[in-house]
Amino acid sequence: MTVDPQVNSMHARLKEARKMAGLSQGQVAKLLGLHRPSVSEIEAGNRRVSADELSQLCDIYDISPDWVLGKSPETISPDDPKLELAARELAKLKPDDLSRLLKVIAAMRSSNDTGGEKI
Amino acid sequence: MTVDPQVNSMHARLKEARKMAGLSQGQVAKLLGLHRPSVSEIEAGNRRVSADELSQLCDIYDISPDWVLGKSPETISPDDPKLELAARELAKLKPDDLSRLLKVIAAMRSSNDTGGEKI
């Protein structure tokens, strides 16, 4: 998802997630029962987000609260013992997600991957 | 972490987590920069919790936002065959691919997707 290390604030992540979900502020506002300016101010960092709103936004955008609040590992040092970390992360996944992930892995291995493209 | 099926609301989980951490409302209030009645009302479900406050509470109680918001995924049993398969596949990845994958995992965690879409 975010692959951009400069997206480090919650409101920026929420904005990014909305765009990734292909939704407008107005659509999100309607889903949340808010007015559009409220969504605008939230994404500008000028308005707080309640825990309930955060929960709904995570459902809408299909992201996790951990990630929105910056509790998920965002950057991994290239020379870490990454396999063990990956194993720990895998254990946290739901079975369906793990199945999806296996497909991602397969796709990665079979691609020639000239680098640079986002997931 | 979990466990009491009757603890199904966020404020109840926050109260439970505070007690598990062995803290009083007054101590938490001081750590959060709030007054004690605010903590009391939060745990009674009469006051909203902002995302920032939620984040701080998770740090203080050593819990995850996913759990507080009821999005904690079922974990896969450590001896799940799919987990071993995934680990073997991960070992075949190039380092850069693995780094990218870890980010995907972080974003994917606990997202509720019954939609069965392809990746």
Added chain:
DNA sequence: CTTACTAGGTAAGATTATATTACCACTTGT
């Protein structure tokens, strides 16, 4: 070029929630 439509940012007054102080009851220890 003009019109219309969509998306998004922002201002101002009305409305609502929170902050702050205070007082209450209960418990524990002196």
Added chain:
DNA sequence: ACAAGTGGTAATATAATCTTACCTAGTAAG
């Protein structure tokens, strides 16, 4: 009994959000 600690709740002053409105930029047609 007393004091200290914990937690629930009320009243009002304060701060936040809501709601409406107006503005700009971009885009697609006429």
